[in-house]
Amino acid sequence: GIQVEQSPPDLILQEGANSTLRCNFSDSVNNLQWFHQNPWGQLINLFYIPSGTKQNGRLSATTVATERYSLLYISSSQTTDSGVYFCAVENSNSGYALNFGKGTSLLVTP
Amino acid sequence: NAGVTQTPKFQVLKTGQSMTLQCAQDMNHNSMYWYRQDPGMGLRLIYYSASEGTTDKGEVPNGYNVSRLNKREFSLRLESAAPSQTSVYFCASRRDSVTEAFFGQGTRLTVV
Numbered sequence: 251g252i253q254v255e256q257s258p259p260d261l262i263l264q265e266g267a268n269s270t271l272r273c274n275f276s277d278s279v280n281n282l283q284w285f286h287q288n289p290w291g292q293l294i295n296l297f298y299i300p301s302g303t304k305q306n307g308r309l310s311a312t313t314v315a316t317e318r319y320s321l322l323y324i325s326s327s328q329t330t331d332s333g334v335y336f337c338a339v340e341n342s343n344s345g346y347a348l349n350f351g352k353g354t355s356l357l358v359t360p
Numbered sequence: 361n362a363g364v365t366q367t368p369k370f371q372v373l374k375t376g377q378s379m380t381l382q383c384a385q386d387m388n389h390n391s392m393y394w395y396r397q398d399p400g401m402g403l404r405l406i407y408y409s410a411s412e413g414t415t416d417k418g419e420v421p422n423g424y425n426v427s428r429l430n431k432r433e434f435s436l437r438l439e440s441a442a443p444s445q446t447s448v449y450f451c452a453s454r455r456d457s458v459t460e461a462f463f464g465q466g467t468r469l470t471v472v
Contacts, residue, residue, distance in 0.1 A: 251419075254402070280458050281457075281458045281459075283460065283461065285463075291448060291465070291466050291468070292465055292466070293450065293463040293466075295460065295461075295462065295463075298459075298460040300458075336402055336403070338402075338403075338461075340457070340458060346391070346408065346410050346416075346457045347393055347405045347408050347418060347457075348393075348403075348405075348452075348461055349405075350395075350402030350403045350404070351402050352400065352401060352402045353402055
């Protein structure tokens with residue numbers, strides 16, 4: 251099946267800093283989502299972005315499908331951004347479901 | 361709109377006991393999924409139902425059964441719980457394949 255690698259695995263930031271999270275995948279995809287798992291365990295949809303660029307407030311994402319990667323940008327980080335960020339992808343060979351990376355664990359300190 | 365609702369939120373079982381995790385969605389989605397999440401891991405697919413009346417195995421189906429009761433509801437059953445099934449279980453739904461998926465709040469299951 252399709253492999254998903256996220257980097258870095260862990261990240262510690264001070265409030266106000268910017269960061270870039272990366273998701274590499276091993277095959278072409280027709281679906282890609284970014285999720286934020288908050289400290290209470292909820293999975294929150296951030297972006298549905300199989301290609302192109304989207305922005306939502308301080309967060310933005312870019313997927314370059316031809317080069318098999320996606321980036322999640324967090325600007326002016328806040329403590330509420332802490333948690334784990336997951337990238338999940340899908341293609342016609344992945345069994346009609348999303349395949350998840352292992353996530354990037356982000357801690358934003360005051 | 362409740363979205364995807366899972367019950368219960370927490371459960372402790374003894375080894376060998378059985379239980380059913382319930383999932384319901386109110387978004388009129390065709391496809392529903394069960395995932396498990398273990399520490400330090402991403403989510404792994406247990407079973408899915410691409411449409412009402414169909415179910416298929418995912419990456420880690422052993423020890424589980426599912427039922428797509430109707431379009432809204434998709435249940436996951438553990439017939440004889442084992443400590444290796446201690447995990448957080450997530451249900452998800454989406455309109456069809458390749459569309460945006462939405463997740464429930466999770467069920468934290470401990471098997472002792």
